[in-house]
Amino acid sequence: MTSQNTDHRAFALRLEQRVFSEPAETDPDLRRRMGERAAGGSPIAAPYDALAHQIGEAAYRVSDAQVAAVRDMVGTDRKAFELIVSAAIGAGLRRWKAGIAAIEGAAE
Numbered sequence: 001m002t003s004q005n006t007d008h009r010a011f012a013l014r015l016e017q018r019v020f021s022e023p024a025e026t027d028p029d030l031r032r033r034m035g036e037r038a039a040g041g042s043p044i045a046a047p048y049d050a051l052a053h054q055i056g057e058a059a060y061r062v063s064d065a066q067v068a069a070v071r072d073m074v075g076t077d078r079k080a081f082e083l084i085v086s087a088a089i090g091a092g093l094r095r096w097k098a099g100i101a102a103i104e105g106a107a108e
Contacts, residue, residue, distance in 0.1 A: 009100075012093060019089045026074065026082045034083050035090025047073055048083065055087040056094070 020032040033044045038056035043049050047069035054062050071080040 012096060015089065016093065019086055024082055025076070025079045026086075031082060031086040034086040035093070038087035038091040039094035041090075051084070052087040052090075055084065056091040059088065059091070 016035075020035055021028050024031070030048070033041075034048060034052045036042070037044050037049060037052035040056060044052065047066070051062065051066040051070050054066060067080065067084070070083055071077060074080055074083065
């Protein structure tokens with residue numbers, strides 16, 4: 001159970017830090033770029049761009065070929081998974097921030 005005083009912004013910030021900055025199997029800069037691209041950011045290198053963009057626009061349409069291309073580029077399922085999660089977190093945080101902004105705008 002959460003209280004009314006839960007600081008969701010702090011949780012979101014910590015999530016961003018952990019996913020996009022802390023050490024993992026993949027390069028933090030690549031994870032950050034995947035998240036930014038999925039959140040509507042600038043294109044990045046292939047094959048990462050197609051996958052991140054698709055995750056951000058309509059994740060249910062991600063193809064096996066898009067995942068395979070990234071998996072082949074990074075060499076392991078674990079690394080590919082990290083990049084996919086980074087894109088999903090980026091897309092999710094974009095939507096969450098838009099929702100927060102809408103709530104705050106309605107309250108004013």
